[in-house]
Amino acid sequence: MLTRLLSFLAAALLAAAVPAAAQSTESLAREMREMADSVSGVRVGTGAPADKVVFFGRDPEGHLLITGVAALAPGAPLEGVAEGAIAVLRTRASASPTPAAADLQLAQSANVPVFIVGEWRTPPVVWEIRRQEGGLAYREIDARGGAGAWTTPPR
Numbered sequence: 001m002l003t004r005l006l007s008f009l010a011a012a013l014l015a016a017a018v019p020a021a022a023q024s025t026e027s028l029a030r031e032m033r034e035m036a037d038s039v040s041g042v043r044v045g046t047g048a049p050a051d052k053v054v055f056f057g058r059d060p061e062g063h064l065l066i067t068g069v070a071a072l073a074p075g076a077p078l079e080g081v082a083e084g085a086i087a088v089l090r091t092r093a094s095a096s097p098t099p100a101a102a103d104l105q106l107a108q109s110a111n112v113p114v115f116i117v118g119e120w121r122t123p124p125v126v127w128e129i130r131r132q133e134g135g136l137a138y139r140e141i142d143a144r145g146g147a148g149a150w151t152t153p154p155r
Contacts, residue, residue: 026147028064028086028087028113029115029128029141029145029147030141030145031064031145032087032089032113032115032126032128032141033126033141033142033143033144033145034145035054035089035115036089036091036115036117036124036126036141037123037124037143039052039054039089039091039117040091040117040119040122040123040124041119041124049074049093050071050072050073050074051071051072051073051074051075051076051090051091051092051093052069052070052071052090052091053068053069053070053071053072053078053088053089053090053091054066054068054069054088054089054090055067055068055069055081055082055085055087055088056085056086056087056088056089057084057085057086058086064086067082067084067085068082068085074092074093074094075092075094075100075102077102077105077106078090078102078106080109080110081106081109081110081112085110085112086112086113087112087113087114087115088106088110088112088113088114088115089114089115089117090103090106090114090115090116090117091116091117091118091119091124092116092117092118092119092120093119093120094120095118095120095121096118098127098138098151098153099116099127099129099138099153100116103116103127103129104129104136104138104153106129107129107130107131107136108131108136111131113128113129113130114128114129114130115127115128115129115141116129123143125140126140126141127139127140127141128141128147132150135152136152136153137150137151137152137153138150138151138153139151
């Protein structure tokens with residue numbers, strides 16, 4: 001159920017909460033990797049295939065927190081990101097060698113880092129997509145939370 005997923009994610013975040021002063025691009029990538037490992041493979045509702053979407057923000061003390069959760073049909077577009085979100089994490093069940101066009105479009109419109117979790121692999125593949133220098137770039141976050149080199153998607 002979505003409630004079970006939210007409770008699971010909230011517990012995982014409380015264990016990993018870090019003040020904003022200690023945050024960096026690399027530490028956000030590591031935290032999102034931990035979240036990816038937590039949500040990958042978790043069933044939603046009746047167990048039907050779904051993309052899980054988690055929105056993150058910060059509380060007044062700077063701790064990372066969940067600001068929203070959604071379950072979408074596989075590959076369905078995500079219409080916008082709530083104001084104040086600092087990152088979005090989305091799972092994908094279908095295999096892909098790179099982030100999908102819809103993921104790139106979301107990162108372009110959201111103007112926050114988007115983390116895509118590939119549930120087809122164990123451990124899951126995790127890509128971070130960000131706007132950089134007027135365009136988009138993505139990189140893989142490995143199983144230890146280390147970030148790879150930035151790659152520019154073909155236009």
